Amino acid sequence: MNQPLHSHRPLGALDQGEINDVTELHAAVIREKPEPREGFEPLSLWIVAGIAVLLFWGGSYLTAYSGRFEAGEFSEFQHGRPLPVTEGPADPLAALKREGMIAYNGVCAACHNEDGAGKTGVAPQLANSDWVNAGDASRLVRIVLHGLNGPIKINATTEFNMVGAAMPAQYDGIGGTDAKLAAVLTYIRTSWGNTAKGVTADEVKAIRLAAGVRTEAWTPVELMALPVGGGASTALSSDQLKEKLKALPADQLQSLLKELSK
Numbered sequence: 001m002n003q004p005l006h007s008h009r010p011l012g013a014l015d016q017g018e019i020n021d022v023t024e025l026h027a028a029v030i031r032e033k034p035e036p037r038e039g040f041e042p043l044s045l046w047i048v049a050g051i052a053v054l055l056f057w058g059g060s061y062l063t064a065y066s067g068r069f070e071a072g073e074f075s076e077f078q079h080g081r082p083l084p085v086t087e088g089p090a091d092p093l094a095a096l097k098r099e100g101m102i103a104y105n106g107v108c109a110a111c112h113n114e115d116g117a118g119k120t121g122v123a124p125q126l127a128n129s130d131w132v133n134a135g136d137a138s139r140l141v142r143i144v145l146h147g148l149n150g151p152i153k154i155n156a157t158t159e160f161n162m163v164g165a166a167m168p169a170q171y172d173g174i175g176g177t178d179a180k181l182a183a184v185l186t187y188i189r190t191s192w193g194n195t196a197k198g199v200t201a202d203e204v205k206a207i208r209l210a211a212g213v214r215t216e217a218w219t220p221v222e223l224m225a226l227p228v229g230g231g232a233s234t235a236l237s238s239d240q241l242k243e244k245l246k247a248l249p250a251d252q253l254q255s256l257l258k259e260l261s262k
C-alpha cells in the first residue's frame with residue numbers, strides 16, 4: 001500500500017511539494033483593499049488638470065483687469081481701453097477725458113474729491129462751479145499753473161475763505177505738459193454735470209505763454225479781471241472804472257460821454 005499523501009492532486013500533475021491551494025490562500029489578499037499608508041501617492045489627474053485650468057484662468061484675469069498695476073489706474077476698462085461703444089456716435093473727447101480723469105484722480109481729487117464736490121475746509125467744489133464752466137480756460141490754466149490764494153466766491157454765493165487753504169501750483173504734479181493740462185481741464189469741464197467746452201493743448205499753450213513766469217499764486221481778484229466770457233466776474237469799483245475811462249483814447253471817451261448824456 002503505497003498511497004500518496006494528497007490524493008486530490010490530479011493524476012499526472014507535477015508534484016511541487018505544496019500542501020495548500022495557492023488561490024485559496026490569497027483569496028483574502030485579493031478581497032481586501034490595501035491599508036492606506038503615508039508617503040508619495042500618485043495624484044489624481046483630475047486634480048492636476050483642475051489646478052492647471054485655475055492657474056490659467058487667474059493669469060488671464062490678471063492680464064485683463066490688473067490695470068497694468070499702476071497706482072493711478074482705475075481699472076474700469078479692459079486693457080486700459082474704453083469699452084466699445086455699441087450705439088450712438090463716439091464721444092470725440094472720450095480719450096482726452098479718460099487721460100484727464102487719471103491725472104485728476106491722482107492729483108486734484110485729494111483736495112477737490114473724486115466727484116468734484118470739494119471738501120469742507122480743504123477745497124471748494126469744481127462740480128457746478130462758474131470758475132470751471134467759464135467760457136474759456138484762461139483762469140483755469142493759470143490756477144493749475146501757478147496756484148490760487150485768497151477769498152473766493154463760487155457762483156457768486158458759496159464763499160470759500162479759509163485762512164491757510166490755498167491751492168499750490170499743480171502743473172508739474174499732473175505731468176508738466178500742455179496736453180496733460182488740457183486733458184485735466186477737459187475732464188473737469190465735462191464731468192459731474194459740468195457742460196463747458198473741452199480744452200486743447202494749443203489753447204493751454206497760448207494761455208501759459210500769455211501768463212508768463214511767476215512764482216506766487218494768483219488771487220481770485222486778479223483772475224476775475226481776465227475776460228473769459230461768462231464765469232465768475234466782479235463789478236469794477238469806481239476807482240477801477242475811472243482808470244479804465246482815463247485809458248480810453250480821447251475820441252472814444254467823447255462819443256461815450258455823448259452816448260451817456262442822451
Ligand code: HEC
Pocket residue numbers: 104107108109110111112122123124125126129130131132140143144148149150151152154160161162165166167168170174184188220
Ligand atoms: C492741496 C489741495 C489742492 C489740490 C491738490 C488742488 N486744489 Fe484746486 N483748489 C484748492 C483750494 C484750497 C482752492 C481755493 C483757493 C482759494 O481759496 O483761493 C482751489 C481752487 C480751485 C479752483 C477754483 C475754484 C473752484 O472751485 O472752481 C479750480 C478750478 C481748481 N482749484 C482746480 C484744481 C485742479 C484742476 C487741480 C488738479 C490739477 C487742483 N485744483 C488741485 C486746493 C487744491
